[in-house]
Amino acid sequence: MDFDFSAVLDSWQYLAGGLGLTILLSLLTVILSLIFGIAVALGRMYGPRWLSVPLVFYIDSMRAVPVLVVLIWIYFALPIVTGISLPPFWAALVALTFHICAYVAEIVRAGISSVRAGQTQAGLVLGMSEAQVMRKIILPQALIRMLPSLGSIVSITIKDTAIAAVIAVPELMKRTETVSGQSFRPMEAFTVAMVVYFLILFPATRAIDLIYKNIAYRGRS
Amino acid sequence: MSTVAAQIQNRKNADQTPVVEYRSIRKQYGEFVAIGSVTARVNKGEVVCLIGPSGSGKSTLLRTTNALEQIQGGELLFDGKPLPASKAGIRQVRQRMGMVFQNFELFPHKTVLENITVGPRTVLKVSEQEARKRAVALLDKVGLADKADKYPANLSGGQQQRVAIARALAMEPEVMLFDEPTSALDPETIGEVLNVMKRLAEEGMTMIVVTHEMTFARRVADWVVVFDRGNIVEQGPAAQIFDNPQAERTRDFLSHLGWDG
Ligand SMILES: Nc1ncnc2c1ncn2[C@@H]1O[C@H](COP(=O)(O)OP(=O)(O)O)[C@@H](O)[C@H]1O
Ligand SMILES: [Mg+2]
Numbered sequence: 374m375d376f377d378f379s380a381v382l383d384s385w386q387y388l389a390g391g392l393g394l395t396i397l398l399s400l401l402t403v404i405l406s407l408i409f410g411i412a413v414a415l416g417r418m419y420g421p422r423w424l425s426v427p428l429v430f431y432i433d434s435m436r437a438v439p440v441l442v443v444l445i446w447i448y449f450a451l452p453i454v455t456g457i458s459l460p461p462f463w464a465a466l467v468a469l470t471f472h473i474c475a476y477v478a479e480i481v482r483a484g485i486s487s488v489r490a491g492q493t494q495a496g497l498v499l500g501m502s503e504a505q506v507m508r509k510i511i512l513p514q515a516l517i518r519m520l521p522s523l524g525s526i527v528s529i530t531i532k533d534t535a536i537a538a539v540i541a542v543p544e545l546m547k548r549t550e551t552v553s554g555q556s557f558r559p560m561e562a563f564t565v566a567m568v569v570y571f572l573i574l575f576p577a578t579r580a581i582d583l584i585y586k587n588i589a590y591r592g593r594s
Numbered sequence: 595m596s597t598v599a600a601q602i603q604n605r606k607n608a609d610q611t612p613v614v615e616y617r618s619i620r621k622q623y624g625e626f627v628a629i630g631s632v633t634a635r636v637n638k639g640e641v642v643c644l645i646g647p648s649g650s651g652k653s654t655l656l657r658t659t660n661a662l663e664q665i666q667g668g669e670l671l672f673d674g675k676p677l678p679a680s681k682a683g684i685r686q687v688r689q690r691m692g693m694v695f696q697n698f699e700l701f702p703h704k705t706v707l708e709n710i711t712v713g714p715r716t717v718l719k720v721s722e723q724e725a726r727k728r729a730v731a732l733l734d735k736v737g738l739a740d741k742a743d744k745y746p747a748n749l750s751g752g753q754q755q756r757v758a759i760a761r762a763l764a765m766e767p768e769v770m771l772f773d774e775p776t777s778a779l780d781p782e783t784i785g786e787v788l789n790v791m792k793r794l795a796e797e798g799m800t801m802i803v804v805t806h807e808m809t810f811a812r813r814v815a816d817w818v819v820v821f822d823r824g825n826i827v828e829q830g831p832a833a834q835i836f837d838n839p840q841a842e843r844t845r846d847f848l849s850h851l852g853w854d855g
Contacts, residue, residue: 501716510701590745
């Protein structure tokens with residue numbers, strides 16, 4: 374069989390639009406997951422029992438359920454149960470964040486636990502409150518130490534956004550499917566998608582590794 | 595008057611309220627008694643060295659002073675007043691005490707300058723400019739003016755410990771607590787840290803120093819407290835402890851360290 378990319382490449386603007394949405398969805402997911410992940414980790418580690426117990430349940434259940442199931446549930450079942458229905462893009466953002474956040478929370482927890490107790494004491498003896506020690510001393514070091522793991526989160530997130538195609542969010546995967554259907558060139562269309570995902574992911578993960586290599590010493594106490 | 599009473603009266607600022615006073619302090623970790631009953635005082639401007647075998651409770655006593663450890667019995671007075679029970683009260687007390695750790699515990703994500711300014715900025719709400727000015731002066735004092743923008747990872751152990759001393763001094767404390775400040779250092783950098791501490795003592799800083807540097811203790815300490823198994827074996831002026839120890843255990847400990855007067 375011979376490959377013919379012309380039909381697919383003619384649709385490059387349409388695909389580029391999809392890529393833009395993929396990147397937007399990924400970025401928002403990563404940022405929100407980081408913010409909520411830190412909150413969940415802190416709540417789990419230092420919060421009262423009534424808070425930490427459900428948070429542990431949330432983390433464990435998210436790690437046990439495929440993200441696709443979460444997405445479909447939020448898009449199709451949530452409106453029936455609660456009457457709230459979200460547009461596809463927002464449903465995808467909520468589902469991805471809900472899922473990824475659980476992993477980030479565990480990474481944050483490990484990062485915080487890895488900073489040795491002496492650092493907390495060094496902050497406390499200056500007269501800082503526990504919250505100030507967390508914010509100024511422990512979290513910044515933990516975040517630096519977490520960088521390699523957060524790099525994996527970034528790449529997993531970008532890849533996971535492809536499931537949004539299932540609920541017709543017009544991101545890269547969905548548009549690839551459309552182009553593939555219209556051009557009758559599925560091999561070519563998905564080859565292009567694969568190359569594009571790789572070209573985004575590879576430099577992104579490399580960049581994070583590089584940043585980490587250069588500042589790792591700032592997290593080493 | 596007995597010699598002991600005379601010694602106590604002859605201590606520096608003996609007529610003033612002690613900076614720190616330990617009254618029958620007891621500290622347990624569960625069933626384990628780390629400190630049995632310790633009574634001692636630290637007067638204004640004095641350097642008090644705590645010596646004794648490792649595991650004898652020196653660090654523990656030091657850490658009760660700024661409430662890093664809770665006591666189970668006795669009373670601890672700072673500036674004549676019992677340590678407050680509230681978190682806010684304890685923070686206030688900690689602001690007035692500096693502490694230097696065996697492992698320096700500099701903040702690795704902050705530059706040398708930021709390590710020194712973070713306390714005054716966060717806790718005392720000193721302005722950025724004022725905090726910087728003070729930090730630069732302190733760095734100069736510990737001989738590290740050229741390292742302000744370096745990260746701790748780029749300093750030697752001795753340099754890191756001097757920064758740690760500057761960080762504690764930036765809070766303008768009334769007493770400095772040192773927990774084996776030179777034990778983690780390479781032999782060739784011990785001297786630079788001890789010199790900074792000696793100068794601090796000469797300036798009149800009140801200091802409580804846990805140390806195995808007997809030469810330093812002999813020369814700089816006004817008062818030496820000898821620990822063994824959670825209790826004080828003997829305390830007295832440095833000259834007495836090192837040149838004419840009264841207790842068998844003190845002699846054993848000193849000879850074990852190779853001290854021969
Ligand atoms: N957090 C702790 N939990 C249980 N035991 C401890 C703890 N900290 C210290 N200890 C014990 O208390 C004793 C005194 O320790 P420490 O004050 O560190 O001795 P020193 O500083 O004189 O070497 C030791 O036997 C030590 O094992
Ligand atoms: Mg000790």
